[in-house]
Amino acid sequence: MIKLKTPISEEEIRKLHVGDSVLLSGVIVTARDAAHKLMIEERPDFIREALKESVIYHCGPVVKKDENGNWQFVSAGPTTSAREEPYQADVIEEYKVRGIIGKGGMGPKTAAGLQKSGAVYFHAVGGAGTLIANAVKKVRTVHKLEEFGTPEAFWVIEVEDFPVVVTMDSHGKSMHKEILEKSTKIAEELMG
Amino acid sequence: MELKESILELLRRAATDLSPDVEAAIRKARDKEDEGTPARNVFDTIIENVEMARKQSTPMCQDTGSLVFYIDFPVGDTEKKYRDAIEWAAKEATAKQYLRPNAVDPVTSKNSGNNVGVNAPYIHFHQWDKDEVRIRLLLKGGGSENVGTQYKLPHQPINAGRDLKGVRKVIIDAVTKAQGLGCAPGTLGVGIGGGRDTSYTLSKEQFFRKMGQRSERKELAELEVQLLEDLNKLEIGPMGFGGKTTVMDVFIAAQDRHPATFYVAISYNCWAFRRKSMTIKEGEVYYD
CATH class of the missing domain: 3.30.1330 (60s Ribosomal Protein L30; Chain: A;)
Structure with missing residues (x-):
């Protein structure tokens, strides 16, 4: 098991390969559809510092405010990453992001972006909402909450030992592509 | 009350306490995977998460x-x-x-x-x-809903005709296209016949069956068993990481169709069924 903490250098990221299990700690940022659209169309600066050498998490959490008025994550598994395919490579380059956490993997444009910018795709366990929320130790701040709503806002969070697997690395390899090719071949055989 | x-x-x-029949199916799938594989780790994480959610009463x-x-x-x-x-x-x-x-x-x-x-x-x-x-x-x-799909038979690209053989082919096709995206291992509800709307409705109603509960129609029950075997040969595995369990069950139902139409609606449910x-x-x- 590899342990990594944000900010992550390009050198550390280039050492990772498809199939590596990683426990991730440090500050990361949730962003999904509305956030990615905004980052490309308006390139806002408010999120620049939090994203530099950090990780974007494709997640729309369930949150609550505790008795002291602080935000807490209640359930926070990954959402499907494929929807961000049109934006992701540009977001990585623009904001110098070192990793994406999501589920389902991403396409060729992102794969090329990971290779070019020195970043990886980490796969979290879809549906493991409670377990991952327990790895979120603190909510630092939230952006665009009013405008985008809870699931779509940028949540800047501190995580500890968030379990993920590298399924797309910075060397052009993708587990998703391999499984797709293999299973498609088996399906063709089954259908005769 | x-x-x-x-x-x-x-x-x-519903949100916090996974039903016993679904949990048992997940545990059975976990035991089939070898120690140390990504598939086994995914199942362990899922089971730990299910237990935590029940205990904390969180989604x-x-x-x-x-x-x-x-x-x-x-x-x-x-x-x-x-x-x-x-x-x-x-x-x-x-x-x-x-x-x-x-x-x-x-x-x-x-x-x-x-x-x-x-x-x-x-x-x-x-x-x-x-x-x-x-x-x-x-x-x-929503993620699993997005991989649900509807076919109109005959479906030329895979030579699926207007019979149960054709139905089998399009179900294999749909699960192959879904990969891990619907949070595999999934459970399928399939509606054969009816119109565009009612075939989906029928497919969703099948989700109220218990795991392992076969169709009362012999031909459909046999097709369910056959597909469970076929689909798990695809080795897409949990989350699409590769593995022995791609689907946990397949529930099929049929209703009368218009002579000119033959729809097959496939609804996919994630492991968190x-x-x-x-x-x-x-x-x-x-x-x-």
């Missing part, structure tokens, strides 16, 4: 889905009574964080913030002759 409060409890149970998955209710009610009751109780319960469950706000106006993209909106929650009403009420609930996740039911009998509430 008041009706609205009993529905709130149904929502809480096992942050996508608490679209709320789909199926209500069978006795003569003399009004639909409004149930609709009002469900809307109250949905708002309350959202405020208590059993549910994430998941109702978005597609015109303005505004989230209602409380899971109530146009056709949200969606309620299927059915009046019956019994003197009791049955309320069934499906929390249907959340459906619960309750019965109200002589004022007492029973949860399944």
Whole structure:
């Protein structure tokens, strides 16, 4: 098991390969559809510092405010990453992001972006909402909450030992592509 | 217990407490994978998460889905009574964080913030002759809904004709295309026949079967068993990481079709297969 903490250098990221299990700690940022659209169309600066050498998490959490008025994550598994395919490579380059956490993997444009910018795709366990929320130790701040709503806002969070697997690395390899090719071949055989 | 409060409890149970038959299927799938493989690790994480969610009474998955209710009610009751109780319960469950706000106006993209909106929650009403009420609930996740699909037979690209052989082919095709995207291992509901709308409706109703409960029609029961074997040969595995279990069960039903049409609707449910039911009998509430 590899342990990594944000900010992550390009050198550390280039050492990772498809199939590596990683426990991730440090500050990361949730962003999904509305956030990615905004980052490309308006390139806002408010999120620049939090994203530099950090990780974007494709997640729309369930949150609550505790008795002291602080935000807490209640359930926070990954959402499907494929929807961000049109934006992701540009977001990585623009904001110098070192990793994406999501589920389902991403396409060729992102794969090329990971290779070019020195970043990886980490796969979290879809549906493991409670377990991952327990790895979120603190909510630092939230952006665009009013405008985008809870699931779509940028949540800047501190995580500890968030379990993920590298399924797309910075060397052009993708587990998703391999499984797709293999299973498609088996399906063709089954259908005769 | 008041009706609205009993529905709130149904929502809480559905979101936080995975049904025993589904959990048993996940544990069985875990035991088939070798120690140290990504597939085995995924199953271990899933099981740990299911146990934590039950203990903490928090949603096992942050996508608490679209709320789909199926209500069978006795003569003399009004639909409004149930609709009002469900809307109250949905708002309350959202405020208590059993549910994430998941109702978005597609015109303005505004989230209602409380899971109530146009056709949200969606309620299927059915009046019956019994003197009791049955309320069934499906929390249907969005990621798995996106991999659901409908075929019109014949389907040329894979030579799927208008018979059960053709049905088998399109189901294999759909699961191959879904890969891990619907949070595999999935459970399939399949509706054969009917129209565009009713084939999907039939496919979703199959999700109220228990794991392992075969169709009462011999041909369909055989097809279910055959497909379970076929689909697990694909080795897509949990989350699409490769592995021995790609689907946990396949539930197929058929209804009469128009001579000119032959639809096959395939609904995919994620591993977090959340459906619960309750019965109200002589004022007492029973949860399944």
